[in-house]
Amino acid sequence: MDHEIHKWVNSDQDYFSGVQIYDRYGRNPNLARILRRGGATVKNRLTLSYELGKIAKQIAVSENVPAMKKPPEKQEIKKAEQSETSEVPTIEILRSEQKMCYKMLDNLHAILPYKEKTERMNIAFQILELDDRLKEITIRIEHFDKHGVIPVQPVKDEPKTLSDLNTAELIKRQMTVRTYITRYKTKLEKSKSLKKRSRYQELLDKYQLEMDDINKRMSQ
Numbered sequence: 665m666d667h668e669i670h671k672w673v674n675s676d677q678d679y680f681s682g683v684q685i686y687d688r689y690g691r692n693p694n695l696a697r698i699l700r701r702g703g704a705t706v707k708n709r710l711t712l713s714y715e716l717g718k719i720a721k722q723i724a725v726s727e728n729v730p731a732m733k734k735p736p737e738k739q740e741i742k743k744a745e746q747s748e749t750s751e752v753p754t755i756e757i758l759r760s761e762q763k764m765c766y767k768m769l770d771n772l773h774a775i776l777p778y779k780e781k782t783e784r785m786n787i788a789f790q791i792l793e794l795d796d797r798l799k800e801i802t803i804r805i806e807h808f809d810k811h812g813v814i815p816v817q818p819v820k821d822e823p824k825t826l827s828d829l830n831t832a833e834l835i836k837r838q839m840t841v842r843t844y845i846t847r848y849k850t851k852l853e854k855s856k857s858l859k860k861r862s863r864y865q866e867l868l869d870k871y872q873l874e875m876d877d878i879n880k881r882m883s884q
Contacts, residue, residue: 669720673713679704680869682712689719697825704866755808758801765798786839826877838878844871 669689672682683699690696695715702708772791776784807815829837848868855861 667720667723669716669723673717673720677709677713678866679709679712680866680873682716686712686716690715701825703870755805755814758805758808758814762798762801762805765794765801769794769798785835786843789836789839790843826874826881831882834878834882838875838882841871841875841878845875 669685672678672685683696686699687696692715695711699708699712769791772787772794776787776791779787804815807813826834826837845868848864848871852861852864852868855864
């Protein structure tokens with residue numbers, strides 16, 4: 665039997681089609697949710713390949729299917745996770761980001777009165793998010809100025825799933841996702857690199873699926 669998991673494991677392993685396959689055959693709903701919401705990071709790609717590889721191996725044994733590509737080892741996944749989280753910013757990077765936040769906030773406040781209602785709501789949410797980020801950066805800089813050490817970035821709570829959001833939160837997320845869709849549509853149209861176009865299309869598909877889900881929930 666030419667199982668779809670075998671086809672995926674022996675293909676280029678498109679991330680989002682792999683996530684859909686794992687949704688159907690995987691036994692860990694929490695991992696499935698993390699893979700859906702986390703996006704196609706290096707760690708998530710390796711994790712997805714590893715998990716589907718294990719399922720494919722089980723199917724191969726039961727159906728006597730020829731050997732397939734070897735899934736990544738857990739050690740590879742751990743290394744990818746460390747490479748994504750081990751970078752510690754210098755005080756210069758923090759100060760630079762702080763200045764950038766100020767500039768972006770000044771710009772957003774300046775254009776806010778001249779935009780349409782739907783755009784103003786989206787800009788207002790961006791301002792709130794930037795304010796939160798600026799407060800976090802400022803606290804870390806002040807700690808460094810006083811103690812000479814940059815404190816570890818606060819661990820954020822795991823993001824809620826769409827089913828956990830109330831109406832106001834759904835509207836906020838809808839505005840954010842709409843911005844991402846517009847951004848990656850523009851990037852996709854302008855980019856001449858096949859590699860970048862493929863990446864932009866993946867992100868566009870991801871946010872379009874999320875937007876469809878949001879719209880469905882808001883219409884209920």
